Amino acid sequence: MGEGACRLAVDIGGTFTDVVLWSAEGQTTAKVLTTAQAPEQGVLTAVHQVLNKTGRLLSDVSLMIHGTTLATNALIERKGAITAFLTSDGFRDILEMGYEKRFAHYDLNAARAAPLVPRSLRYTVPERMTADGRVQVPLDQGAVREVAKSLESAGVEAIAVGFIHAYAYGRHEQMAAEILQAELPGVRICLSSDVCPEMREYERFSTTCANAYVQPLMAGYLDRLSNLLIHEGLHSPLYLMMSGGGLTTLDQAVRYPVRLIESGPAGGALMSARLASARKLDNVLSFDMGGTTAKISLIQNGQPDRSATFEVAREYRDMKGSGLPVRIPVIDMVEIGAGGGSIARVDTLGRIGVGPNSAGSKPGPVSYGMGGEEPTVTDADLVLGRLDSRRFAGGGLQLDEQAARTALAVAIGEPLALDEYWPAAGVIEMVEENMANAARVHAVERGKESGEYTMIAFGGAAPLHAARLAEKLGMDRVIVPPGAGVGSAIGFLQAPVSYQVVRSLRILIGTEDLSPLIELLDQMLDEATQIVVAGSSTESLKHAREVALRYLGQGHELSVNLPDGPVTAQMLELVRLDFESLYRQVYGLTMPDIAVECVSWSVTVMTPAAAVTFVHEPARKQLLKPCETRSTYDPADGVMADAGLYWRAKLNPGDWLVGPALVQEDETVTFVPSGYTCSVDEGLALVVDRESTDAMGAMS
Secondary structure, eight states, X not given: OOTTOEEEEEEEOSSEEEEEEEETTEEEEEEEEOOTTSHHHHHHHXXXXXXXXXXXXXXGEEEEEEEESHHHHHHHHTOSOOEEEEEETTXXXXXXXXXXXXXXXXXXXXXXXXOSSOGGGEEEESOEEOTTSOEEEOOOHHHHHHHHHHHHHTTOOEEEEEOTTTTTOOHHHHHHHHHHHHHSTTOEEEEHHHHOOOSOHHHHHHHHHHHHHHHHHHHHHHHHHHHHHHHHTOOSOEEEEOTTSOEEEHHHHHHOGGGGTTHHHHHHHHHHHHHHHHTTOSEEEEEEEOSSOEEEEEEETTEEOEESOEEESOOSTTOTTSSEEEOOOEEOEEEESOSTTEEEEEOTTSOEEEEEEEOTTTTOOGGGTSSOXXXXXXXXXXXXXXXXXXXXXXXXXXXXXXXXXXXXXIIIIHHHTOOTTHHHHHHHHHHHHHHHHHHHHHXXXXXXXXXXXXXXXXXXXXXXXXXXXXXXXXXXXEEEOXXXXXXXXXXXXXXXXXXXXXXXXEEETTOSOOHHHHHHHHHHHHHHHXXXXXXXXXXXXXXXXXXXXXXTTOSXXXXXXXXXXXXXXXXXXXXXXXXXXXXXXXXXXXXXXXXXXXXXXXXXXXXOOOOOOOOOOOOXXXXXXXXXXXXXXXXXTTEEEEEEEEEGGGOOTTEEEESSEEEEOSSOEEEEOTTEEEEEOTTSOEEEEEOOHXXXXXXX
C-alpha cells in the first residue's frame, strides 16, 4: 500500500449505511441514513464524509469492500424481478409443497412464505435424467421454445431452471439455457446446476429462484455503484462480502447475488472472531444490534459457527420452516426483528410487543422528526436517558425527546395505564427479553450453554442493551470493541478473499473405490482457486475442506472438517470418529451399528489472514470520575438514576469506571448499569464486568 493509500469498507443496513476508512494513521468512520430507493447515494455521502475528515481522495483508496442487505430486503419485501421457473415434468409444484410437513403442528392458521415464483410462471418440459446419469427422457427442445414464447408475452425478467438430478448431471439444464438465451436475449437465466449443485430438489430449486429473483436488481445496483465510484475517482478493486465470511469479486457477486444475503452480519461475526482470538477467548457470543435487526452467533476457538443453509423471510412468528430456504455457505446465526427502529405496540392480549416490523430509515423513529408516528426502541432509549439527543449518529441527527415521550405515552402508556418513564422501560425490557430468548434457543439447539460465553457487542444499538442481555443469559462479561457502532464494516476489512465450492456425492465410509471423490475434490479446488486468484495477486493461498455426514437412512447431516492430504479409507475412518463425537454432543448418543454416509463436500480457498496481536487481561490503573451526569433508567433498581458521562475517545488503557455510567462515542453509547464496572484494555476495547456485591461495596 502506497504512502497515501487506504482501505474503505461500506455496510448498507436497513436503517444506516456505515463506512470505515482505514489507513496507517488509524480508522475514520461515518454513519448516515440508508437511502433505500437509491442505496448508492447514501454510500457516496458517507464515503465523502470520511474522505473529508481525513483530507483523502477516492483515488487514494487501494481496496474497497462492500456488504449490503439489498438482496435480503428484496426477498423479504418481494421487490425483485418478474421471475419464471422451468422444471421437469411432474415437478411444477415442488416450490409450493416444500418439505410437506407442518412447522407449527397445532396452529391451523400457520402460514409459510409464498414461493417467489407464482404457479402461473412455473413451467415444465419433458426431460429426465436418472440419479446415475442415464438419459431416461431426452430434453424436448421444441417444448422449451414454446415455453420461451409464453415467457416473452409475460414480460419475464429472469428465469430459474431446475431439473431433477441436475445437481450431478446438468447437461439438460445447459441445453435449455442455450435455447432460452437465443429466444429471450437480455433475460437473465440461472441454472440450479450452477447456483446450487447439491441434492434435495426443494432447497436447490428455492435457492436458484432466489438467485434469479434478485439478480437483475443486484446487477443494476452494483453496476450503478461501480460506475459512480469510478467517476468519482476510484481505481482500486471493489470486493463484495459474502454470507460465509469471505470476499468475492464484482463479477461473481453479480452472478451469484444469493450469496450476499447475510453479507453485512457476516462481517460483524468475523470482527468478533478476530477479537476473540486476540483475547484468547474460547467461547464467544457475538451480539450485533443495528437499526432494523439483531443478530446473534456463536464463536468457538476464534472461528464462527458456519452452516450450509439459511432461511429468509420467515412468515410465522419467526419460526423455522416458515421461510424460504436458500442453500448457501453462511455464518450460522439467528436474526430477529429487534433493532433501534423496531416498532413497539400493545397487542390484543394487552402485552407490550416489539418488532419485527421496523420504522427503517424513512420515516424512522418518532424522535427523528421525519414523519414517524409509531414509537420504537430508539425512542424508548432516548426517553430513558441512554441517548444524547444532540450527539446521535455523530451529531448528524437531532432527536426530539418530547415527541418520543408523547408517542410512547399514547401507544403504550394509555392502554396499560403506565405513566412517566414506565412505557419506555417496558419496551426496553421486552426487546431485551426477545433477544435473550433467541440467544438461548440458538445455543440450546447447538448443545451449548449461553452462560459459559463472553459477549462481544457491536452495532449502533447493541452496546446500549448488552449488559442487561448478558445478565439475562447468565454471562458476567461484555466486550465492546473500538468502532463498535460500525463493527460489521470493520469486519469487512479483516476478511480474506475466499470462495467456497460445494458439491453432492454420496459415499459410504468403507467404500473401496474413492477415485470419483478424489477427482471431484480436485475439480472443486481448481474452481475455487481460479476465482480467488482472479481477485488477488497472493500466491500463498490456503484451503480448507469439509464433509457433511449422516447415518445411512437419515434425512439430515452434520459437518466436520476433512483433514489435509490425499483422501484415503484411513482418513475417512478418522472423519467417522469426528462425526460420531459431534453427533453425541448434539443428540446425546451414537448408533455404532449403522453405516455412516458422506453426502456433500465443500472446498474453500482463501488468502492468508493477517496476524493477530494478542491483548492481555485489562489491568485497572486509574478510576475515573465523571465530569457530568445524566438521569438514566437503571434496570437494577428500576428507577431513574444519575449516570456518569464519559467520552470514549478520551479513555486510555487501564482507565476504569463504575456504573451506572454512559460511555459516549460518535456511532453508539455503551450503558454500564449499577453493579457493573467498565475497564479499557490494551486494544482500547471496553470490558464491562458484573461485580459481586462485596466488591461493589468496597469500591463505593
